[in-house]
Amino acid sequence: MDFAMDQRTKIHPKRYMMWMAIVSIIMMFVGLSSAFIVKRSQANWVSLEIPLVFFYSTGVILASSLTVAMAKRAFGLRQISRYAVWLGATAVLGILFVVLQTIGFIELWNSGVTVSRNVSFSFLYVIVGLHALHVLGGVVALIVMFIKSFSARNIVYSPLGINLMATYWHFVDILWIYLLIFMMIEG
Amino acid sequence: MTNEEALQHQTQVAHGAAVAAHVAHHKQSFITKYIFSQDHKIISRQFLITGIIWAVIGGFFSVLFRMQLGFPDQTFPWLEDIFGKWAEGGRISQDLYYTLVTMHGTILVFFVLTAGLSGTFSNFLIPLQVGARDMASPFVNMLSYWFFFAASVVMFSSLFVSTGGSSVGWTFYPPLSALGDAAEGAKTGMDLWLISIFLFIVSQLLGGLNYVVTIINMRTKGMFMTRLPLTIWSFMFTAILGILTFPVLLSAVVLLMFDRHLGTSFFLSDIVIQGKILPNEGGSPILFQHLFWFLGHPEVYIVALPAMGITSEVVSTNSRKPIFGYMAMVGSFFAISTLSMIVWAHHMFVSGMNPFLGSVFTLFTLLIAVPSAIKVFNWLTTLWRGNIIFTPAMLFSIGFVSLFISGGLTGIWLGNAAIDMHIHDTYFNIAHFHLVMGVASMFGMFAGVYHWFPKMFGRFMNKTLGYIHFWITIVCAYLIFWPMHYEGIAGMPRRYYDYSNWESFKMFEGLNTFIGYVVIIVFATQFLFIFNFFYSIYKGRKMTESNKNPWKATTLEWTTPPLPGHGNWEGEIPEVHRWAYDYSKGDRDFIPQTEPIGEDEGEH
Numbered sequence: 001m002d003f004a005m006d007q008r009t010k011i012h013p014k015r016y017m018m019w020m021a022i023v024s025i026i027m028m029f030v031g032l033s034s035a036f037i038v039k040r041s042q043a044n045w046v047s048l049e050i051p052l053v054f055f056y057s058t059g060v061i062l063a064s065s066l067t068v069a070m071a072k073r074a075f076g077l078r079q080i081s082r083y084a085v086w087l088g089a090t091a092v093l094g095i096l097f098v099v100l101q102t103i104g105f106i107e108l109w110n111s112g113v114t115v116s117r118n119v120s121f122s123f124l125y126v127i128v129g130l131h132a133l134h135v136l137g138g139v140v141a142l143i144v145m146f147i148k149s150f151s152a153r154n155i156v157y158s159p160l161g162i163n164l165m166a167t168y169w170h171f172v173d174i175l176w177i178y179l180l181i182f183m184m185i186e187g
Numbered sequence: 188m189t190n191e192e193a194l195q196h197q198t199q200v201a202h203g204a205a206v207a208a209h210v211a212h213h214k215q216s217f218i219t220k221y222i223f224s225q226d227h228k229i230i231s232r233q234f235l236i237t238g239i240i241w242a243v244i245g246g247f248f249s250v251l252f253r254m255q256l257g258f259p260d261q262t263f264p265w266l267e268d269i270f271g272k273w274a275e276g277g278r279i280s281q282d283l284y285y286t287l288v289t290m291h292g293t294i295l296v297f298f299v300l301t302a303g304l305s306g307t308f309s310n311f312l313i314p315l316q317v318g319a320r321d322m323a324s325p326f327v328n329m330l331s332y333w334f335f336f337a338a339s340v341v342m343f344s345s346l347f348v349s350t351g352g353s354s355v356g357w358t359f360y361p362p363l364s365a366l367g368d369a370a371e372g373a374k375t376g377m378d379l380w381l382i383s384i385f386l387f388i389v390s391q392l393l394g395g396l397n398y399v400v401t402i403i404n405m406r407t408k409g410m411f412m413t414r415l416p417l418t419i420w421s422f423m424f425t426a427i428l429g430i431l432t433f434p435v436l437l438s439a440v441v442l443l444m445f446d447r448h449l450g451t452s453f454f455l456s457d458i459v460i461q462g463k464i465l466p467n468e469g470g471s472p473i474l475f476q477h478l479f480w481f482l483g484h485p486e487v488y489i490v491a492l493p494a495m496g497i498t499s500e501v502v503s504t505n506s507r508k509p510i511f512g513y514m515a516m517v518g519s520f521f522a523i524s525t526l527s528m529i530v531w532a533h534h535m536f537v538s539g540m541n542p543f544l545g546s547v548f549t550l551f552t553l554l555i556a557v558p559s560a561i562k563v564f565n566w567l568t569t570l571w572r573g574n575i576i577f578t579p580a581m582l583f584s585i586g587f588v589s590l591f592i593s594g595g596l597t598g599i600w601l602g603n604a605a606i607d608m609h610i611h612d613t614y615f616n617i618a619h620f621h622l623v624m625g626v627a628s629m630f631g632m633f634a635g636v637y638h639w640f641p642k643m644f645g646r647f648m649n650k651t652l653g654y655i656h657f658w659i660t661i662v663c664a665y666l667i668f669w670p671m672h673y674e675g676i677a678g679m680p681r682r683y684y685d686y687s688n689w690e691s692f693k694m695f696e697g698l699n700t701f702i703g704y705v706v707i708i709v710f711a712t713q714f715l716f717i718f719n720f721f722y723s724i725y726k727g728r729k730m731t732e733s734n735k736n737p738w739k740a741t742t743l744e745w746t747t748p749p750l751p752g753h754g755n756w757e758g759e760i761p762e763v764h765r766w767a768y769d770y771s772k773g774d775r776d777f778i779p780q781t782e783p784i785g786e787d788e789g790e791h
Contacts, residue, residue: 013323013404020396020430028434031481035442035453035474044469116450119469123453126445130438 046118048187057100064093065173084149091142225325226753231310238303245294248287257703285354292357300490309422315744318407323400334390338383345379353380361454365446395426409763416767421496424524432482439478480531488527494631498584505581506573509768512565519558536604545604552602579653580638587630594623615675618668626664645750646727652719663709
């Protein structure tokens with residue numbers, strides 16, 4: 001029962017909803033960023049060392065933004081098999097991103113920088129961890145869409161799904177870039 | 188026509204037919220119709236009934252701790268029968284007392300006045316009053332209720348763990364809330380409390396997204412934003428506040444969870460507990476207060492705004508007059524919402540804040556008095572020389588205005604850092620916020636229930652019981668909270684278990700006993716309402732097709748059939764031609780929004 005079709009404005013309500021959700025996620029990271037800034041100005045702050053792996057993962061997530069854009073383009077051209085390939089590639093890159101983040105954490109942990117070592121590193125774990133959770137949420141959606149693209153029974157004509165997916169995916173990408181730069185400058 | 192256009196055209200045609208067909212015969216099983224329903228009207232009733240159950244529990248808790256304060260020397264053996272070791276010898280233990288206080292606050296603020304109030308009425312009224320068949324995403328809307336339900340289950344079960352429910356206060360300040368060793372109620376009960384609040388925040392975000400999008404994007408033809416009833420404006424600002432501030436609380440909850448279980452020190456530093464020095468260093472409990480009150484202050488407006496919207500609608504309808512200063516009302520909603528996000532630190536004047544910073548927050552806080560006064564002025568001028576019809580809903584709305592004035596005036600005291608330092612955390616504060624947001628919003632909720640009950644259930648509630656309910660409740664509300672101002676000015680601190688050791692508070696013994704009696708009376712009176720509510724669902728006077736607009740209101744929800752199905756309107760959604768407040772216009776008592784503007788009349 002999708003009554004959203006009844007609306008008469010240009011922007012689809014679910015698109016609006018995605019933007020509102022993004023605003024809401026931004027507010028969570030704004031909360032964390034400001035907590036970070038407040039803590040930084042207090043005593044006992046150890047400056048952050050960002051693990052090298054995090055820069056590789058940045059490359060991966062940037063590439064995934066490209067692949068999701070390609071998927072969107074392929075969908076618009078009705079090239080469904082290419083669409084599926086690009087979608088799958090984005091999901092794989094998303095998983096690779098999370099794996100790289102985890103490797104970064106393991107390296108940190110093994111070098112003695114555990115989550116409770118110092119507040120600055122606690123923040124690193126929390127912020128990067130929460131971002132990775134949002135990426136994982138996107139990966140789940142990507143996998144669902146990937147599987148659906150093979151279904152002959154339910155052919156999707158509306159570009160809404162892939163548009164929302166692309167918006168969200170670009171968002172987590174930009175969010176990561178922001179977080180990385182923020183932690184490099186402020187940390 | 189390109190492929191895409193053709194396709195779109197087809198789906199639209201097919202869709203129009205589907206809506207007509209599905210309103211006519213739409214067989215559903217009991218589970219999809221009443222349990223996992225995606226119909227906004229059912230979801231709203233689910234929120235309402237869950238809210239009522241929580242209100243009974245939360246209210247009962249306040250009766251229990253007021254009994255401890257009112258009758259500190261007496262024992263009540265039945266308490267031991269209920270609580271066992273928590274009330275040995277018929278006297279509430281200290282741990283239980285703090286659990287009761289914490290849970291009373293949590294339940295009433297979050298579960299009743301946030302989920303129960305805006306969950307019920309945003310869900311019910313938004314699609315009906317803007318002219319939509321349902322929310323933008325009925326599925327997400329359903330999820331919103333079930334996350335709330337899950338939060339409720341976790342919160343309720345937290346009361347039964349062996350170390351007791353959370354007892355750290357509804358504001359859950361660390362270090363108390365971060366250290367399981369600090370108190371019985373900071374152990375498992377606190378973990379469950381945090382999980383429950385986590386689920387609750389998710390529920391509020393899912394709901395809020397839907398409310399805003401539905402209002403902005405799914406209005407019927409002709410329903411411009413400036414033609415919306417004020418209820419809808421208030422729900423929109425409520426939802427926006429929730430979307431912007433709940434995520435910040437979420438981050439605080441996550442950080443606190445890390446502090447509790449992973450040994451981090453976000454909020455902890457230099458703590459000695461039971462002779463043991465904790466390794467935590469470099470944390471700041473003040474940081475938590477900032478994060479908490481960034482939600483915590485807007486939260487009181489999340490609670491109050493829907494009540495204001497409902498009051499505006501009910502007052503205007505039952506005065507048979509257009510609301511006075513419609514745009515000023517909308518503007519003041521906007522002003523209140525904006526200001527509410529930059530005043531949070533007025534809860535922290537005694538937390539060691541820079542006095543200069545304090546004066547900035549004092550200024551912003553006092554500025555809120557301006558839009559609040561505009562609202563009060565507009566309600567009073569709407570009532571002024573109106574043809575007032577005293578329905579129970581109208582009485583509760585006027586009661587809201589009364590309580591909002593009484594409680595709001597003390598806000599001007601508390602907003603001043605210089606005065607707040609003396610009466611901070613005293614009963615003065617308790618009196619202030621219970622009147623202005625607690626009881627007042629509860630009155631808004633009652634007004635909404637009495638007013639829209641016929642639309643919700645197709646039957647009427649009993650009026651006489653409504654009048655008795657109103658008069659006892661408002662008299663008792665003032666009898667309970669008015670004396671607390673005096674206790675507060677005398678310096679009596681809140682949240683204490685027993686005041687008998689202090690010579691200075693001995694003079695309030697009789698007053699506390701008096702408050703104890705009144706609390707019991709007012710709690711018992713609420714069962715009149717609950718009986719009236721449930722009895723009327725099945726046996727109340729029926730609302731017939733000919734009487735489907737009982738209050739002679741202009742808004743769209745009364746153009747639907749007495750008990751609308753999923754989809755709300757049979758056939759086309761009506762078009763809107765005028766604002767929602769054309770009462771007593773010319774020689775007409777009221778003109779529905781669906782009626783085109785006549786030749787000889789101007790738009791308001």
